Amino acid sequence: MKSLKEFLAAHARNTIVSYSTQAKAVREYRLPFSVVEETALDLNLLPARYLRNGESLSRADQLCLFRSRVAVIGCGGLGGYIVEILARAGIGHLTVVDPDVFDDHNMNRQLLSETATLGMSKVEAAAHRVKRINPAVTVTPAKIAFTKEKSAQLLRNARVAVDALDSIGTRLELADVCREKGIPLVHGSIGGWYGQVTTQFPGENTLQKMYRHSSGDRGVEEKLGNLSFTASLVAGIQAAEVIKIILNQGNTLRGRMLFIDLLDLEFVNLAL
Amino acid sequence: MGVFMKVTVKLFASLCSGRFAVGVFDGGAALTVRDILKSLNISEGEVSIIFINGRHEDVSAAVRDGDTLALFPPVGGG
Numbered sequence: 001m002k003s004l005k006e007f008l009a010a011h012a013r014n015t016i017v018s019y020s021t022q023a024k025a026v027r028e029y030r031l032p033f034s035v036v037e038e039t040a041l042d043l044n045l046l047p048a049r050y051l052r053n054g055e056s057l058s059r060a061d062q063l064c065l066f067r068s069r070v071a072v073i074g075c076g077g078l079g080g081y082i083v084e085i086l087a088r089a090g091i092g093h094l095t096v097v098d099p100d101v102f103d104d105h106n107m108n109r110q111l112l113s114e115t116a117t118l119g120m121s122k123v124e125a126a127a128h129r130v131k132r133i134n135p136a137v138t139v140t141p142a143k144i145a146f147t148k149e150k151s152a153q154l155l156r157n158a159r160v161a162v163d164a165l166d167s168i169g170t171r172l173e174l175a176d177v178c179r180e181k182g183i184p185l186v187h188g189s190i191g192g193w194y195g196q197v198t199t200q201f202p203g204e205n206t207l208q209k210m211y212r213h214s215s216g217d218r219g220v221e222e223k224l225g226n227l228s229f230t231a232s233l234v235a236g237i238q239a240a241e242v243i244k245i246i247l248n249q250g251n252t253l254r255g256r257m258l259f260i261d262l263l264d265l266e267f268v269n270l271a272l
Numbered sequence: 273m274g275v276f277m278k279v280t281v282k283l284f285a286s287l288c289s290g291r292f293a294v295g296v297f298d299g300g301a302a303l304t305v306r307d308i309l310k311s312l313n314i315s316e317g318e319v320s321i322i323f324i325n326g327r328h329e330d331v332s333a334a335v336r337d338g339d340t341l342a343l344f345p346p347v348g349g350g
Contacts, residue, residue: 074350076350077349077350078350079350164350165350166348166349166350167348168346168348171348188350189347189348189349189350190347190349190350191285191286191345191347191348191349192285192286193285194284194285194286194345194347195347196347209328210320210321211320211346211348212330213316213317213319213320213321213322213330213331213346214317214320214346214348215316215317216317216346217348218346218348218349219320219345219346219347219348219349220285220286220345220346220347220348220349221347221348221349223286224286225349226349226350231350257321259284259285259321259344261284261285264293268284270321270323270326270328270344271326271327271328272328
């Protein structure tokens with residue numbers, strides 16, 4: 001029997017490996033999909049699912065993304081989209097954290113909420129969804145609330161953490177822990193037609209600066225609610241920040257905040 | 273008698289509802305952000321981020337003639 005490497009090389013066409021070839025290798029070699037994917041990328045063979053990433057993400061980039069872990073804290077309006085985008089982009093390891101189950105009122109915006117997932121744990125739904133999108137991605141679900149005490153477990157090996165929470169107090173706690181642990185944090189929050197995104201690097205206290213006048217745990221969302229287009233837009237920007245941090249490409253929102261007003265369509269960049 | 277001064281105030285997101293998006297605040301001398309918030313009937317908890325001429329500032333910061341003050345509410349939903 002050929003080795004896995006020989007099998008993949010033999011079945012590749014113009015250095016592209018199809019999903020069916022990967023699935024066949026998983027069956028014949030009794031290996032996890034993740035091993036088959038990493039072996040292919042390591043041989044500079046591109047899984048066909050990434051073809052349309054074009055020249056924007058090179059094969060070396062895909063391998064780098066595949067070997068990275070991202071911790072998505074909060075799996076609701078923002079987190080659901082972020083998990084979806086990162087799995088499609090080929091982030092190899094996702095830790096997803098949320099204590100809640102889906103309820104009717106999530107369905108206006110939360111990607112992973114469907115009539116069929118009502119009552120289901122949000123992180124469990126995320127794991128199922130990722131498996132259907134990209135079985136090479138390993139999801140570590142944690143059906144618990146983020147706390148400083150649990151942070152060592154929840155942020156273990158995370159290259160980047162994503163703040164997709166819904167309370168200002170917990171966001172600040174996450175930001176403190178990330179600063180201490182040296183983990184870059186991509187913050188996003190929404191309320192009505194408005195949203196904001198920033199990226200805090202180790203040693204910085206961007207979120208503390210941003211929320212220093214906030215007295216309560218909630219912002220404008222308490223009255224304005226949360227809308228699907230605001231959630232998906234902010235989640236998309238957060239996901240792009242994550243990819244840039246991992247690949248060390250482009251410019252991030254480090255030291256500045258992007259404030260988005262979708263009602264008057266204004267994007268304001270603020271130096272913090 | 274204090275010096276009469278004008279400050280441009282930009283209210284972002286929900287802060288402008290029932291008020292204005294961009295307005296000119298006329299006042300006396302020795303104003304702080306806090307004074308302007310009071311006169312606009314905005315509580316300090318409603319404002320998360322304060323910028324004066326593009327600089328991140330505090331509620332106690334002084335506002336001078338010709339300054340532009342931008343106020344953003346806290347946004348915390350996910």
